[in-house]
Amino acid sequence: MGFIDDLRSTFSIKNILGEDPLHIDDLPLSTVPDYMRKKGGFWYWTGAMISMAFIYQVVTGLILLLYYNPANAYVSTEYFKNSVPYGSLILTTHLYGAYAMIVLVYIHMYRNYFNGAYKKPRELQWVTGVLLLAVTIGVGYFGYSMSGDVLSVDATDVGRGIALSSPVIGPFIESIFFGNGTSTSLFVRMLGWHIILSAVIGGLFGFHFYLAEANGLMPSQKSANYKAPAVEKDLPEHKPWYPYNLVYMIELGAFVFGLIILIPSIITELQLNIVNAVPPLFDPYPQVAPSSPLAAYVPPYPPWFLLFVYKAVDFKMFNAAGALSALAASTVFGVIPLLYFLVVPFIDRSNDLHPLARPFFTGFGILGVVYMAILSLWGALSPGIPIATNDVLAVFIPPFIIVMGGMYMLSKLYKKGSFKPSLNRIIGSFIVFFIFLVIAIFEFATSLGSMFSGITVYNTAFTLIAGSGMTFAALGTMRSSEISNLALLKAKTIKGYEMSKKTAMIISSILVIISMEILWLMLQANPLNLVQEEGFGIGLGILMILIGIEIRLYRMVYLRE
Amino acid sequence: MADEPDVSRRNFLKTLVGLSAVAAVGGLGKAVVQNVVTPSVGLSSFPETVLYWVPPGSNSGTPVPVKASEFPVNSPNIWIYYYPLTDDPNFLINLGNSSNVPQKISPVPVTIDATGVVFQSPGGTGPNGSIVSFSAICQHLGCVPPIIRYYPPNQLSILSSILPGPASDYPNGVIHCDCHGSTYDPSKGAGIITHPTYKPLPNVILAWDPSTDTLAAKNMKGPTIYGKSSDLSGGTPLSNLQKTLMIQMSVG
Ligand code: FES
Numbered sequence: 001m002g003f004i005d006d007l008r009s010t011f012s013i014k015n016i017l018g019e020d021p022l023h024i025d026d027l028p029l030s031t032v033p034d035y036m037r038k039k040g041g042f043w044y045w046t047g048a049m050i051s052m053a054f055i056y057q058v059v060t061g062l063i064l065l066l067y068y069n070p071a072n073a074y075v076s077t078e079y080f081k082n083s084v085p086y087g088s089l090i091l092t093t094h095l096y097g098a099y100a101m102i103v104l105v106y107i108h109m110y111r112n113y114f115n116g117a118y119k120k121p122r123e124l125q126w127v128t129g130v131l132l133l134a135v136t137i138g139v140g141y142f143g144y145s146m147s148g149d150v151l152s153v154d155a156t157d158v159g160r161g162i163a164l165s166s167p168v169i170g171p172f173i174e175s176i177f178f179g180n181g182t183s184t185s186l187f188v189r190m191l192g193w194h195i196i197l198s199a200v201i202g203g204l205f206g207f208h209f210y211l212a213e214a215n216g217l218m219p220s221q222k223s224a225n226y227k228a229p230a231v232e233k234d235l236p237e238h239k240p241w242y243p244y245n246l247v248y249m250i251e252l253g254a255f256v257f258g259l260i261i262l263i264p265s266i267i268t269e270l271q272l273n274i275v276n277a278v279p280p281l282f283d284p285y286p287q288v289a290p291s292s293p294l295a296a297y298v299p300p301y302p303p304w305f306l307l308f309v310y311k312a313v314d315f316k317m318f319n320a321a322g323a324l325s326a327l328a329a330s331t332v333f334g335v336i337p338l339l340y341f342l343v344v345p346f347i348d349r350s351n352d353l354h355p356l357a358r359p360f361f362t363g364f365g366i367l368g369v370v371y372m373a374i375l376s377l378w379g380a381l382s383p384g385i386p387i388a389t390n391d392v393l394a395v396f397i398p399p400f401i402i403v404m405g406g407m408y409m410l411s412k413l414y415k416k417g418s419f420k421p422s423l424n425r426i427i428g429s430f431i432v433f434f435i436f437l438v439i440a441i442f443e444f445a446t447s448l449g450s451m452f453s454g455i456t457v458y459n460t461a462f463t464l465i466a467g468s469g470m471t472f473a474a475l476g477t478m479r480s481s482e483i484s485n486l487a488l489l490k491a492k493t494i495k496g497y498e499m500s501k502k503t504a505m506i507i508s509s510i511l512v513i514i515s516m517e518i519l520w521l522m523l524q525a526n527p528l529n530l531v532q533e534e535g536f537g538i539g540l541g542i543l544m545i546l547i548g549i550e551i552r553l554y555r556m557v558y559l560r561e
Numbered sequence: 562m563a564d565e566p567d568v569s570r571r572n573f574l575k576t577l578v579g580l581s582a583v584a585a586v587g588g589l590g591k592a593v594v595q596n597v598v599t600p601s602v603g604l605s606s607f608p609e610t611v612l613y614w615v616p617p618g619s620n621s622g623t624p625v626p627v628k629a630s631e632f633p634v635n636s637p638n639i640w641i642y643y644y645p646l647t648d649d650p651n652f653l654i655n656l657g658n659s660s661n662v663p664q665k666i667s668p669v670p671v672t673i674d675a676t677g678v679v680f681q682s683p684g685g686t687g688p689n690g691s692i693v694s695f696s697a698i699c700q701h702l703g704c705v706p707p708i709i710r711y712y713p714p715n716q717l718s719i720l721s722s723i724l725p726g727p728a729s730d731y732p733n734g735v736i737h738c739d740c741h742g743s744t745y746d747p748s749k750g751a752g753i754i755t756h757p758t759y760k761p762l763p764n765v766i767l768a769w770d771p772s773t774d775t776l777a778a779k780n781m782k783g784p785t786i787y788g789k790s791s792d793l794s795g796g797t798p799l800s801n802l803q804k805t806l807m808i809q810m811s812v813g
Contacts, residue, residue: 063597085600508577523591543584543585550581
């Protein structure tokens, strides 16, 4: 033992590189209160998750760049997928990584919106965040258009048309973003803008992150007493960034990367084994080439994250704008909401953070979610069918009345002080909300489905009620789970660590054995066989999640978190 | 160290996490490396391809199979064809003496100085056993025709300061590369006459069909073609394996 200890101390990093060679202790990263690293604390790290997804996208994107050939976009994409080892895995996870990033950006935005995080002192942080949303969708659009399959051609044609129809600057925009009309020029531009905008994300993110660090993480509403400015920066009772936050970040990273690899691998595996298991909108693979005779059978979907604008283009009310109708639709449903979010910190100047204390803005946010969900579903279920203005109003007005009216009433109760639920009521309401949510989603989907085979007063009304109910329930679920978690954590006492150390050892050992088993299986996979390759991806995703679990156990027993 | 067992248990737990991390990074690393290595293209075996040309002085300009008996002896112009892949140029040379009489070339052992390996050259073919073919990429640093070319016996005076012996030592001419002065002996399997090359030129094995008088390339011998890890990979396969058209390069 003495010898090994000698060896260890001679060759320890400390002896060779000195104490803290990476200057981790000098990092200017802000420390955070404990509850942000506890159960449910991941709500405070949605930004971190986005940046992890972004890193995944950059790495896989650069690998794809080694193979992409704009002069032969479709062929080079198919070649990468079929003939390059692990090509299918990288291509599908790059696609789904983008989906994950977009979903996370929306979650991050709405979470901060409903929490009033855009208020003092974070106005600029919020503005850069909204710009990041726009750029992220732009990168997604160009990336989606790069495969050269029939859907990408549809998407570029639509984008082209909308760009061209803008008065005066149309032709410039078209030629700047879509090239001179030859296919090579188009794909060179798609590739170029995909990368340029990704670099813009990197730059804006740097600024956004710097502001976030400088402002400090936004504390829970409760500890900020529901009033802006909510600042809780580097208090002495916070645990140091290293090791607590670092280990937590590694754990979170293991889960995020694990899921980004695991989910698309499972979906692709399903798609490979069961014909049409995945609707075309979420197909992990490119569709057929536009020149293929099968191309006519592919429904002309845009990427799902643009479905809401796509449906709006079908609204007859925009026909009044004549040649500008598509532009008008995308302005009303794309640009105006974006502008609203950009300026919201400068309109909502009160210092109230509680969603019920600012019913107007909360209501607008809920309507944003509802409208976007309805439009997207509508676009997915009845693509390209023109919608009369009456029907549009029938779909849009009831949620407005329900949400705004409901918010108004709730906020009155809240302001009077009669809406101050206790812990048990919150937990109870969480369960109620959750059940309600599930039912509402189901009802919404079925009634909306029946609407498309024929609109009746009954199914329209039902859809709207269910849709609003669904959103309301979703928000309620989210809020109540968050509040109840916080309260529960406070109520918990620390005990039983001695016991769980042994348990942690045993569980971790088992997990390591499983990891090795999985690795062994992964090494058997043929990297050119699509099915085995996606199996490899499933294995890799699980491996990473197991690491996340092991780190969680370690944090639990040794960092007492 | 008062808490000794706890420290070692803690380290054990860390090691477990480390082991899993090694497994994940190992799997990930394997996938990334295998993915980033460009998949090789090429062939699994040497194709056999008949050599075509537009004969000098042809009016129609239509390619026809090379007639071995009509192929010029000691041609002042360079004849190149690509084999086994589209990026691999080779000389086709009909060796003759100073009065342009074709000479029979016998197989000889050729030494690859760089490795000490000895291979047997295929020798000449055609009606007079005088037609030979070698890779046209210099084995020193990869110069290509016309910088590397065949000097027939009556042009050897240009190289008199370079050749180690008198011109009479090379009755059928030499292949010389102007980049850095490597010289190869076409009568002896393109063996080395002067450095800096330490490898002979790769030899193409030709097949001559006496009934049709046509020539076909069918295999290679000797060192690997310059700049490649294998003769059969690292390039696009020939598009028409039945016919390989030769191109003529005139020397200024
Ligand atoms: S390349 Fe031919 S002698 Fe150097």
